[in-house]
Amino acid sequence: MKWCRFQVGNKVAFGMVEGDEVVEVSGSPFETYQATKSRHPLSRVKLLIPCVPPTFYAAGVNYRAHAQWAATVGLAASPNPPTKADIGYRANNALIAHEENIVVPKDSLGVVEYEGELVAVIGKKAKHLSREEALSCVLGYTLGNDLSERTWQKQDRTLWRAKNTDTFKPMGPWIATGLDPNNIDMTIRLNGKVVSQFNTGKMVFDVAHYISTMSHYLTLYPGDVIWTGTDNATGPMRPGDVVEVEASGIGVLRNRVVAEQ
């Protein structure tokens, strides 16, 4: 099942994607919902970010090959991934939907790079979940592109502008349910050319481990998102480029890069 959030005219609603149509619902997948009689052609709705997170979590470095690459380019002191599942944060201001433009600020010193990721979307309030129970609070999975301005990432004390500049967090296109988060094939393409491929089974700490660890100290809420990291080297994007993050069982998150006017 695929849950989207969309706009038609001035109306914002959740919907179920069925083939090339969206079945509009009243309510939301995070509370209660009921299918309405409204169906819209998928091509005629504007897809929005599939949820607005109360808290926006991000795992950071969570694949071995990416950790090694990060050390070779001076983004990390060690080529080893973290030894504990210490979650990080991103900011809602930076979120954009599928097909919205990534805007590179005029004063970016470059380079801005893609980081395609699997995103777990929390569906139920949860605390103190065991590893075995952990995935029971997940509604489903969507895709994220954790764009990173590498000069700012090296210069600044925090990731505020390197990773949280407006438009730097594409998320979507929708939330797919019923997936095994440990076996999803991820493909990142730049202008149609494959630039990275990996399977989510290679995460250092998997989704269940993160959720059980986090929920020992904090309450997860419906709509919270956990971005789970990217694998491999990443590469630069320039204005005019189109970047796509694709996952088996989910779909494609596509965004164009433009320069700030």
Next chain:
Amino acid sequence: MKWCRFQVGNKVAFGMVEGDEVVEVSGSPFETYQATKSRHPLSRVKLLIPCVPPTFYAAGVNYRAHAQWAATVGLAASPNPPTKADIGYRANNALIAHEENIVVPKDSLGVVEYEGELVAVIGKKAKHLSREEALSCVLGYTLGNDLSERTWQKQDRTLWRAKNTDTFKPMGPWIATGLDPNNIDMTIRLNGKVVSQFNTGKMVFDVAHYISTMSHYLTLYPGDVIWTGTDNATGPMRPGDVVEVEASGIGVLRNRVVAEQ
């Protein structure tokens, strides 16, 4: 003017604090509002956190004496404050209101310390504000206590549990308007005894500087909060303690510390 958010029975509303009464409004100070005919004794309403932030910003180290102290106790590598206004983040799960309990997890290795802070609350959507324009997007100011578990702060790669464990971010009691953020007297008390006093005029980077810097790259939204850091040494709190953060022109944020059951 003092804006609170409160609950009476099952109803949640914004209100204006007038003496020992709350004038209930329809709408909110972040959009449009209208005073209703309902007035409640302040002592009979449950105060809630004064807003639910879309993004929860925190300045971190922003006073010289605190930076020096942090270095002496091994929390910072350098006794100098940051040279740039690189904002950080906290998490909504951790927010609690005035008079709600701070719960120290069973497995805390200690110590949990207070950090009383001035908090700027954004009232209007804003981007690309100059220093001169910066404060025009601020609705008002409230208080925060940036509780920190110092062992986790030293052990972990991020601040996720050191500063964002559930209940570790008391915020309130309400939002006061019309204040000069550069001249507020802050007093922190533990069990009635003053443990820290400072004036917000001693911030390394003031509120206007943070807002103009941040808004160059990111859009600020109504309800976003910017915690501005604490001064001086901080100290430990134990179950049974009562911690208060007081500010001239705002009021008192009071919370009791309890042990997790």
